[in-house]
Amino acid sequence: MAVKEGEETVSLVDVLEEDEELENEASAVLGGSDADQCSFPQGYVKRQALYACNTCTPKGGEAAGICLACSYKCHEGHELFELYTKRSFRCDCGNSKFRDLKCKFYSEKEQINGENKYSHNFFGLYCTCNRPYPDPDDQVEDEMIQCIICEDWLHGRHLGCMVPDCVELQEMVCESCMNKHPFLWTYAAHLAVPCVPIASPGIKEEEEGGGCTEEASTSTEKAKENSIASCKRTHQEMEGGCKLKELQAVGQKRDQSGAVFWPPSWRSRLCSCDGCQNSYAAAGVSFLLDEADTVLAYENKGKSSEQEQRGHDPLMSALDNLNHVQQLEIIHEYNDMKTELKDFLQRFAAEGKVVTPEDIRQFFEQQQNRKRRRADAAQFYCS
Template identity: 40%
Template sequence: MADTARDAFADEAEGTVTIDEYIEGIEAQELEADLVLGGDDGKDCTYAGGYLKRQAVFSCLTCVPDGLAGVCTACSLACHDGHEIVELWTKRKFRCDCGNSKFGGHLCKLCPEKDSENPANSYNHNFKGSYCTCGRPYPDPEAKEQVEMIQCCICEDWFHEDHVGLNSIEEIPRDEEGEPLYEDFICHKCSPGCHFLKLYPDTIWASGKKNWAVQCDTNEPNMMIGGPSNHANTEKHENGALVGDTVGEKTSIENGSTKDIAVPESKLDSSSGSNCNLRMDVNTMPAPVVTEKSMPFFMSKGWRETLCRCEACTNFYAQRGIAYLVDKEDTIEEYEKIAKQKREKKLEQQEGAESNFLNSLNHVQKIEILSGINDMKNEFQSFLESFDSSKPVTSDDIRSVFENLAKKKKQRLS
């Protein structure tokens, strides 16, 4: 009997939290929301800002069932409250569509004067509420367990880890605790278009528990498919190209013979101007044939800073629609950094407003506020001590608490 009672109290104790723990949990949730929303307070439509480099975007399937429109945070709250909303996290170079021609005559409440369309916006199947190569929704109502998904930094689609073209999810670079070692992920559908990355040193590739084996794809004559190389070899591989330790050259395989490509021996710097760090014109590099064997890329922290910014390479990025890779403001890291700065500024303003409010009160008013706070604390403590924990808390219970507080205030002032 004693053991049963002890177990019951143990179970009850496990379900309790202190007020400090509760506040910490709320603050963590607020921070997470701020990071996703980029610090947007959701008051103003972002349309006037044009095609923002990155912002939180939502799709309203109630208004646009075909998913060919996206709205900003403020419009999702003010214009689409109660609608079927798909949260898309962040999208690059997007302008709010709310109220334009795609919405059947329903004007935006926050910014009614808009162009009929935003031609530079890009839409994928995420806007219809489907993700990955499997086209399933998230969360998936038919899944027994929600599997983690990762976002491609090129097409911005989301993928289940077991649908990214690897033989096993164990090949995804993680540390011993299972935390990701990569900063960016390029899916297997986008990686052929980024084959020029294989000209760069191993430092741009995320390393995992096991180095990837370098695999030769006969359908890709100018490059070998692969990721970080096995440094145990005397002659090392750099992402599919052979590199001697003593020569600053990469060697690619072409028609059964080798072809030298001159590159610096040391780590590449993010050059600008006319001097290319790759010492070659990437525009002359033949594009690989897209095959089912294309592998995803997992990129290391700060890999974008290594990309050459010479005129030829910059033009190369622009022609292929990936100029954002050398734009620092495009990164999720920079997006979240700005969100944190906005949050800190908002908290400072709140603290300042609270301090100014208290300083504006006279002595009697301050005493009244402190007395009210003390009464509320005591009333909640009394309620919790007398409340039957086996029953749910109802609106009548809450109403009773505040009625008692009102009675105490009346007695104190009488």
């Protein structure tokens, strides 16, 4: 295969690394969950990938959630809603909410999991606009962000503030949850990213200060420095006291509207005195003190687990022994396989079906059969 001068090329290593990145993203969500065994015996799992079955528990019925393994084994061919991850949830598959369906892993389950929390997400609806995602009637391209407290997903344009893009953001608390837990507004005034109101119609984002400008970055860093300095002063003055009361004494205020974005490690700066811990427990937000509760920690765990299972990849080592033309030939074969696999998977997505390991095995068996037929045909014409 000849390569024209000036033609842009990529190496097979580049292609595989790109695919590995996509695989890591999937592992981040699914890697921390067991695809082979129902999570029910583990009780209320700290965090796991969850699904809701619209076939078994449609809107108008009782909300229910199922684990990754049950989505494969017990609900194959059903219409499922992917819920990403939820905290402190016990698998409902096969309990009283499912009528005639029995869990194939555990036939006898408690009638109801009383500590599970449900929302309109379990019926495929999201955000304050109560719409599905993707929404066939919404032509606006907009990312969705999950609130770390209610765990609902909200459109960026419905957060009441601009989604900052000039600082590293890890977590968001929606305005509704901020108002339900007003003590967080005190911390927001000292720790959170400054709020930039959503631009008014007809006004460019840059004019509202929503872009990543040097001035915006400087003001953000300055606010962080001031809050850190004030925290140090008050902590030195009242060592061993309540951090929340210390911040309240400073009197720094923030406009109490819109969602709040928090920088990394903000949880470690929440007060953990006995009084505050009791308040967190009463409000059902004790998890805020647990930095391992974050989705980021769950994703990193999934990535690490998947990488350990893969170990050393002999394919990557073998590439060093191929010349550039051979690598390009393999890229074309590889891209053809990717296209066919994408078409194959799109059929499942269109029908709302879960792809099982058996489906993937059959796909690659078909690929091998086609390759054999092409080889036989080539041999016939050459003989």
